[in-house]
Amino acid sequence: MMLLVLFLLLCAFSPASAWIPVQDWESGNVTTSVGSSGQCVCHVFLPDTTFPADRVEHMQQVSSDLILEVEIQIDKMVKYEGKMLIYLAQLKDLESRVNILGSSPDDYILLDFELLRVELREFEALVSQLKDSFNSSSPLFDSLYTEIHNMTLIVNQLETYDKSNLEVIRHEFAKLQKKLEECQKDQEIINPDIGNCNHTGILSLSNPLVVQLNYHLNPGYLYGGWGRDSKPIRGNENMYFYGGYNSPGAVYDFYSYSNYDNLILRKASKHIDLPNDWLGVGNNYIVRSNAIYYQHNSPFSMTKYNLTSSAYDYRVISSASTSFSYAYSSDQNLDFAADESGLWVMYASNQNMGKIVIAKIDEKSFGIEDEWRTDVYKQTAGNAFMVCGVMYATRSVDISTEEIFYAYDTKTKQEKYLSITFKKFQEKYSNLDYNPYDQKLYMYNDGYYVSYNVKFNKE
Ligand SMILES: *[C@@H]1O[C@H](CO)[C@@H](O)[C@H](O)[C@H]1NC(C)=O
Ligand SMILES: *[C@@H]1O[C@H](CO)[C@@H](O)[C@H](O)[C@H]1NC(C)=O
Ligand SMILES: *[C@@H]1O[C@H](CO)[C@@H](O)[C@H](O)[C@H]1NC(C)=O
Ligand SMILES: *[C@@H]1O[C@H](CO)[C@@H](O)[C@H](O)[C@H]1NC(C)=O
Ligand SMILES: *[C@@H]1O[C@H](CO)[C@@H](O)[C@H](O)[C@H]1NC(C)=O
Numbered sequence: 001m002m003l004l005v006l007f008l009l010l011c012a013f014s015p016a017s018a019w020i021p022v023q024d025w026e027s028g029n030v031t032t033s034v035g036s037s038g039q040c041v042c043h044v045f046l047p048d049t050t051f052p053a054d055r056v057e058h059m060q061q062v063s064s065d066l067i068l069e070v071e072i073q074i075d076k077m078v079k080y081e082g083k084m085l086i087y088l089a090q091l092k093d094l095e096s097r098v099n100i101l102g103s104s105p106d107d108y109i110l111l112d113f114e115l116l117r118v119e120l121r122e123f124e125a126l127v128s129q130l131k132d133s134f135n136s137s138s139p140l141f142d143s144l145y146t147e148i149h150n151m152t153l154i155v156n157q158l159e160t161y162d163k164s165n166l167e168v169i170r171h172e173f174a175k176l177q178k179k180l181e182e183c184q185k186d187q188e189i190i191n192p193d194i195g196n197c198n199h200t201g202i203l204s205l206s207n208p209l210v211v212q213l214n215y216h217l218n219p220g221y222l223y224g225g226w227g228r229d230s231k232p233i234r235g236n237e238n239m240y241f242y243g244g245y246n247s248p249g250a251v252y253d254f255y256s257y258s259n260y261d262n263l264i265l266r267k268a269s270k271h272i273d274l275p276n277d278w279l280g281v282g283n284n285y286i287v288r289s290n291a292i293y294y295q296h297n298s299p300f301s302m303t304k305y306n307l308t309s310s311a312y313d314y315r316v317i318s319s320a321s322t323s324f325s326y327a328y329s330s331d332q333n334l335d336f337a338a339d340e341s342g343l344w345v346m347y348a349s350n351q352n353m354g355k356i357v358i359a360k361i362d363e364k365s366f367g368i369e370d371e372w373r374t375d376v377y378k379q380t381a382g383n384a385f386m387v388c389g390v391m392y393a394t395r396s397v398d399i400s401t402e403e404i405f406y407a408y409d410t411k412t413k414q415e416k417y418l419s420i421t422f423k424k425f426q427e428k429y430s431n432l433d434y435n436p437y438d439q440k441l442y443m444y445n446d447g448y449y450v451s452y453n454v455k456f457n458k459e
Contacts, residue, residue: 194439197340197388199456201407205422205441211449214244215255215266219447223248223329225431226263226449227442229287230338233308241287242268244447248329248430251280254292256307263449270307278303278312282325283430283444284335284383288343289363295334302334302345304366315366317347317359324348324378327396328428337386340436344386348378356384358391358410374408375415381406383432385441387454399427425450 124145193199214221224244232239238259243251255268262269274280278296280303285294287307296303301316317334324347325332335346343361345368348354352373362369374391376384381393382402393406404420426446434441434454441452 193456195340195436199388199458201390201457202387202392202404202420202454203457204420204455205404206453206455208423208425208443208445208450208452210425210445211451212264214444214447214449215242215263215268216244217266218244218246220246222246222428222446223250223283223430224444224447225283225285225433225442226444227286227431227433228435228437228440229290230435230437231289232437233290236290239287239290241292242449243283243285244444245283248283248331249281251283251285251294251297254285256287272305272307274305278305281331282333282335283329284332285431286336286338286433288338293336293343293345293361295331300333302336302361313366315368317345317368319349319351319357320347321350321354323350324354326384327379327382329430332383332430335384337384337391337433338436339386339388339434341386341389344391346384346386346391354378356381356391356393358386358408360410370410372408372410372413374406376406376408383429385432385434387434387436394432396427397421400424422452 213219214224214226221244223246224242226242226244227240229236229239229241236258240257240260240263241254242257242263243254245251252274254272254274256270256272257263257267258269272292279298280294281297282295285292287293290307292305292307294303294305295301296314299314299316300320300322301314303312303314305312320334322333326335333347337344337346341360343363345359345361346356347359349357354377356374356376356378358372358374359368360370361367374393376393380395382395384391384393386392389410391408391410392404394402395405397403400423402422402424404418404422406415406417408415424443424445425448429443429445429450431444432441439454441454443450443452
């Protein structure tokens with residue numbers, strides 16, 4: 001039991017004082033007396049060990065924390081409400097798009113189904129995220145789930161219908177693509193920046209333009225590449241190429257197209273069946289000056305197949321290693337790239353401890369003329385490409401987001417870490433390359449042709 005001596009003040013005001021604890025004590029263990037110098041002295045015997053001042057303080061703290069917490073929650077609610085409104089508006093938009101698809105089959109766009117499905121998946125994830133943050137079992141969420149589920153069913157139904165009308169759809173899609181291409185051509189003609197490097201690097205990438213599923217119309221052909229000749233020869237200015245396979249270790253043929261329309265219409269101008277001695281792997285090939293540069297399987301080397309002369313040639317890079325591939329697929333040991341300054345190949349070496357080495361290829365002799373060692377472990381990168389002598393490496397943020405996280409400038413030997421995020425259509429990709437001829441990025445995204453416009457920093 002503890003004795004607490006209170007001051008005069010307390011005596012003077014009690015027991016009439018409204019201070020409740022004093023009254024409680026009065027009825028029990030409080031005695032008063034007059035001290036030696038005439039002052040009033042209170043003796044309070046507390047039944048407990050101490051006056052719970054600390055607990056009161058704690059309570060006050062807890063209550064103010066609670067108030068703060070409530071404010072935070074209210075703030076969150078307001079934000080979520082705003083977000084929710086946006087999502088609902090987007091959902092409405094999706095809904096009307098699904099309705100349009102259903103009512104007028106002539107307006108089909110082949111890929112809209114896949115895109116819709118992706119968007120629906122995203123919605124589902126968002127709703128689930130919202131639900132978690134609210135910790136709510138509100139019927140609103142259940143009805144959202146139902147709506148999303150319903151729409152997924154409709155999209156699937158429509159797609160079955162779609163298959164029987166595939167030719168019509170393809171035709172419509174080609175017409176649309178043609179319009180798009182004309183638009184792009186207009187842009188290119190008036191774009192004085194093509195071939196120009198008077199900028200300080202990449203600022204951002206556009207949203208992905210999902211062109212279409214691969215030439216084989218086979219979603220199982222997850223590994224491949226597509227793009228455009230980056231330095232076309234005369235008479236073949238608009239040459240596009242494609243290769244697609246169901247395994248990363250098999251690169252056995254390529255297709256070339258005289259222009260974009262024919263790529264879309266799947267009218268190949270050439271089918272190149274690689275002879276057994278010249279089989280490739282890894283899908284990090286490109287076409288430049290009507291020649292395909294790809295990784296040769298055996299011996300491990302870089303190969304050039306000249307489409308003009310139909311001649312094969314190869315060069316072994318003794319320091320390049322087959323032990324390191326990019327994150328999304330195996331066998332990607334030699335990654336070819338082209339930019340405003342020429343032809344490049346990137347690979348990891350044991351000497352550089354699995355980190356990417358950039359090598360400049362002399363196009364005449366097909367030999368390596370210079371090398372730069374970067375600090376990027378090849379296996380942590382999704383892919384890499386060159387723009388204006390700068391290597392950019394990418395990595396995954398999440399299943400729908402990718403990030404350019406690293407740049408190495410071969411002119412200054414300077415590296416820097418950066419974060420330029422961009423959307424993916426599908427999660428993985430096996431081929432990502434910049435094309436200096438149209439300043440676009442080409443990606444083979446789990447079977448789909450995807451491209452991006454590149455925005456440069458012109459500060
Ligand atoms: C004073 O406190 C003691 C110990 O808690 C208790 O036993 C006693 O009954 C109290 N006296 C009165 C008058 O309440
Ligand atoms: C969510 O609510 C349930 C039941 O009301 C509760 O048991 C759970 O701890 C809560 N979770 C979170 C993260 O607040
Ligand atoms: C979903 O579909 C079911 C069955 O077709 C229907 O009863 C329901 O009203 C639909 N819900 C929404 C939110 O559209
Ligand atoms: C870059 O070069 C192009 C072509 O010479 C020119 O039109 C443009 O204005 C230049 N941009 C800057 C920022 O210097
Ligand atoms: C391909 O072969 C033609 C004809 O021999 C030649 O003129 C051209 O330079 C070659 N192209 C490349 C990229 O080696």
